[in-house]
Amino acid sequence: MPREAEPSLNEKQFIVQALGEKLRLDGREFDQYRPLELTFGDQYGVANVTLGKTRVLAKVSAEVTVPYVDRPLDGVFTIATELGPMASPAFEVGRPTETEVLLARLLEKTVRRSGALDTESLCLVAGQKCWSVRVDVHVLAHDGNLIDASCFAVVAALRHFRKPDTSIASGQLTVYTPAEREPVPLSWLHSPFCVTWSFFGDDGETALLDATWAEEQVRVSSCTVSLNRHGEICQIAKLGGVPVEAVALLQCTAVALTKAKEFSTFLDGKLAEDAKRRNKGGFMAELSSENDR
Amino acid sequence: MTVIPEATLSVLPRADGSARYAHAGYTVTASVNGPIEAQRRDEHAFEAHVDVVVRPAAGTGGTRERHLESIIESSLTQLILVKNFPRQLIQIVLQIETTPDNDYVNTKLVQASLNFPIVPSLLQAAVLALISAAVPMRATATASVVAVVSQEGTKRLVVDPSPRDLEQAQSVHVLAFTSHDELLLAESEGDFTVKEWDGVYEAALKICCRPTSTKAGIDVMLDDSEDAAGSDMRQFLRSTVEAKVAADLYWK
Numbered sequence: 009m010p011r012e013a014e015p016s017l018n019e020k021q022f023i024v025q026a027l028g029e030k031l032r033l034d035g036r037e038f039d040q041y042r043p044l045e046l047t048f049g050d051q052y053g054v055a056n057v058t059l060g061k062t063r064v065l066a067k068v069s070a071e072v073t074v075p076y077v078d079r080p081l082d083g084v085f086t087i088a089t090e091l092g093p094m095a096s097p098a099f100e101v102g103r104p105t106e107t108e109v110l111l112a113r114l115l116e117k118t119v120r121r122s123g124a125l126d127t128e129s130l131c132l133v134a135g136q137k138c139w140s141v142r143v144d145v146h147v148l149a150h151d152g153n154l155i156d157a158s159c160f161a162v163v164a165a166l167r168h169f170r171k172p173d174t175s176i177a178s179g180q181l182t183v184y185t186p187a188e189r190e191p192v193p194l195s196w197l198h199s200p201f202c203v204t205w206s207f208f209g210d211d212g213e214t215a216l217l218d219a220t221w222a223e224e225q226v227r228v229s230s231c232t233v234s235l236n237r238h239g240e241i242c243q244i245a246k247l248g249g250v251p252v253e254a255v256a257l258l259q260c261t262a263v264a265l266t267k268a269k270e271f272s273t274f275l276d277g278k279l280a281e282d283a284k285r286r287n288k289g290g291f292m293a294e295l296s297s298e299n300d301r
Numbered sequence: 302m303t304v305i306p307e308a309t310l311s312v313l314p315r316a317d318g319s320a321r322y323a324h325a326g327y328t329v330t331a332s333v334n335g336p337i338e339a340q341r342r343d344e345h346a347f348e349a350h351v352d353v354v355v356r357p358a359a360g361t362g363g364t365r366e367r368h369l370e371s372i373i374e375s376s377l378t379q380l381i382l383v384k385n386f387p388r389q390l391i392q393i394v395l396q397i398e399t400t401p402d403n404d405y406v407n408t409k410l411v412q413a414s415l416n417f418p419i420v421p422s423l424l425q426a427a428v429l430a431l432i433s434a435a436v437p438m439r440a441t442a443t444a445s446v447v448a449v450v451s452q453e454g455t456k457r458l459v460v461d462p463s464p465r466d467l468e469q470a471q472s473v474h475v476l477a478f479t480s481h482d483e484l485l486l487a488e489s490e491g492d493f494t495v496k497e498w499d500g501v502y503e504a505a506l507k508i509c510c511r512p513t514s515t516k517a518g519i520d521v522m523l524d525d526s527e528d529a530a531g532s533d534m535r536q537f538l539r540s541t542v543e544a545k546v547a548a549d550l551y552w553k
Contacts, residue, residue: 010338049328049399054358061314065398069359092356094332094394096315101354144359146396148330149313187404 012098015225023226027208033222034060039263041156041218044274046164048282052191053169057161060220061151064158066165067144070172072183075131075138083130084140087115087162095150107154114155114245115145118200118234119162122242129195132174132181139171141194152221155232159202164275167196168282190295200242201271203264204232212252215260217267231257233264237272306425306537310433310545318434322426325461326401329422331430335391349386351378354394355423365416373423376477376486380428382437391436395423403464417490418446418462420475424486425534432542442485443509443534444477447501449493456497458504474498476505480535509534 015023023033032038042060049056053068073084089112091099099105104112119125130139143165145158170191173184206219206227219227229249234242241261246252286292306324313319316332323329336349343350353374355366373395381391400419421444428442448462448470459466467473472491479485489498511533 051399051402054399063313065396067358067398088361090356090361092354092394092396093334093392094313094316094330094356094396097334097337097392142359146356146358148332148396149315151314185405186402 010097012096015222019222020226023223024208027214027216032216034220036218038215039217039267041267042153042220044160044271046160046275046278048164048168048278053165055161055165055168057157057164059153059157059160059218061149062153062157063147063149064154064161065146065148066158066161067146068141068165068169069144070139070141070169072132072137072181073140075135080135081131082127083138085120085125085127085130085142086140087112087120087143087145089115089145089147089158091147091150095147110247111145111154111158114202114232114234114243115159115162117243117245118159118202119166122198122200122234124163124196124198124200125166126195126197133176137181141166141169141171150221152224153204153218155204156202156218159200159234160271160275163199163201164278166194167199167275167279169194190292198236198238198240199272199275200234200236201268202232202234203267204230205260205264206230207250207252210250212250213256215252215256217263231260233261235261235264235268237265237269239265239268305532306534308425308429308537308541310429310541316430316434318430318432318436320426320429320433322422322429324422324425325418326399326463327419327422328398329419329426330396330398331423331426332394332396333391333427333430333434333436335393335434335436336386336389337392339388339390343390344388347387348383349381349389349391351381351383352390352392353377353427354392356394356396358397358399369416369420369423372420372486372488373427376424376442377427377431379485380438380440380442380479381431382439385437393427393430395426397423401464403468405465417473417475417488418467420444420486420488421446421477424477425538428538429541433545440479440481440483441538442477442479443538444475444486445505445508445534446473446475447504448473449491449497449501458500460504460508472497474501474505476502476509478506478509482506482510508532511535 045058047056055066057064089108091108092101093099132138143162170193173189173192175182206216207229208214208227212229231246233244308320308322310320312321313332316334318333321330339350351374353370355369356362357366424444448459448466449456449472450459450466450470472489472493475488477486
């Protein structure tokens with residue numbers, strides 16, 4: 009496979025010098041994201057996210073399986089991330105690169121381990137049957153800040169997803185098809201979002217949000233903060249790179265909170281818009297067999 | 302569900318060529334990189350290696366995807382001028398985005414069954430992406446899927462069958478033709494007679510190889526009368542590329 013073309017020395021210096029003069033190549037502010045777009049498909053649980061030129065597609069699917077022996081009361085929830093040659097010819101099929109491993113790990117920590125999805129609600133018959141919810145993250149185009157875009161896509165797809173309705177009568181489990189009963193949403197507890205900071209300069213004194221691919225290749229360090237709109241931090245990952253001062257990091261988390269709030273309101277708006285689009289005759293409330301909490 | 306096919310060219314910024322194709326509930330995004338350096342094991346001394354990767358929307362690819370890959374790969378090797386690029390690789394990635402739902406059954410993630418109805422979408426997306434990547438080709442290709450459904454003793458042909466039709470279908474056929482009206486691909490599944498296959502062939506030929514109506518005339522009149530036979534794939538391919546070229550060459 010061909011190697012990814014590295015930016016030349018001139019390019020690198022140009023980017024760094026421009027940042028030193030408080031300028032970004034695309035004219036954005038340092039704490040400004042590229043335009044974020046989110047579209048849902050006709051099916052439930054498909055989210056297409058574009059962040060500038062980065063494009064991520066997340067698809068959620070569910071099926072009934074046997075739970076793990078050591079966790080008989082929990083459902084199965086997996087996030088699958090695979091970077092194919094579509095994102096860049098440097099990525100090979102079936103051979104994960106470091107980017108891919110880190111991305112999968114971060115999504116795992118942010119969405120799964122933070123308990124965003126209530127896995128106990130996926131249990132159908134203890135120790136015998138449970139839902140297996142799977143999120144597939146497909147990176148269609150990679151132009152930097154894959155982590156934030158993927159995390160947003162995963163959260164959006166999961167919140168948009170509906171799983172088939174089930175009932176248990178005298179020990180007999182029935183899974184209803186979409187034609188019989190309207191599918192029900194997942195039991196969702198909170199929406200975590202990733203906000204990635206990139207640091208530049210000799211001591212990492214310049215901090216950027218939403219770095220593009222060119223900027224990512226030049227950065228000296230990066231830090232990903234995952235938090236929800238209530239300011240509850242799920243994880244902070246700073247994997248190597250130059251050390252950054254604690255005060256600067258605190259400032260970063262403060263800004264990350266406002267960004268998480270923005271993401272949250274944006275997603276809520278999009279979901280409401282989509283629900284309205286689907287609810288054409290106003291029958292959704294009647295069709296739903298869901299109980300209010 | 303789109304009844305008429307829809308396509309956009311060059312949707313991905315970093316790939317050499319790309320296309321997004323939606324038809325009959327299937328949406329496929331294709332990217333083409335090539336000619337690029339091939340790995341040692343894929344290197345052919347006299348021709349380019351065409352590498353097709355089919356990635357399902359949900360789940361990891363299995364035997365089903367490998368089978369689809371082999372079908373698409375053998376068809377595309379016939380079209381691409383592989384002899385022009387010895388020791389090179391032309392990499393085609395086909396990402397399935399959506400497949401039509403059947404509201405009457407709960408789908409299992411891993412299905413061992415063949416998935417013929419998606420082949421036309423995959424092939425069409427691949428051809429459009431190859432055009433977008435400006436890979437030299439002998440001809441373009443158009444494809445369609447036809448199912449033979451028996452209802453109350455009579456058999457009828459269904460073009461672009463829905464998942465419901467496929468449940469009842471006796472046989473499913475995928476046919477692809479080059480732009481020189483040559484048969485490129487013929488894959489069939491199920492019980493059928495030679496006579497039925499001939500009928501399927503005629504139906505597919507009508508969709509894939511309708512004479513191009515470059516100027517308003519007799520051909521256009523013919524199109525109207527045969528509207529029920531499905532969309533005109535060749536005209537679709539042509540108009541998509543024409544629209545893209547017109548948009549690209551438009552400046553000021």
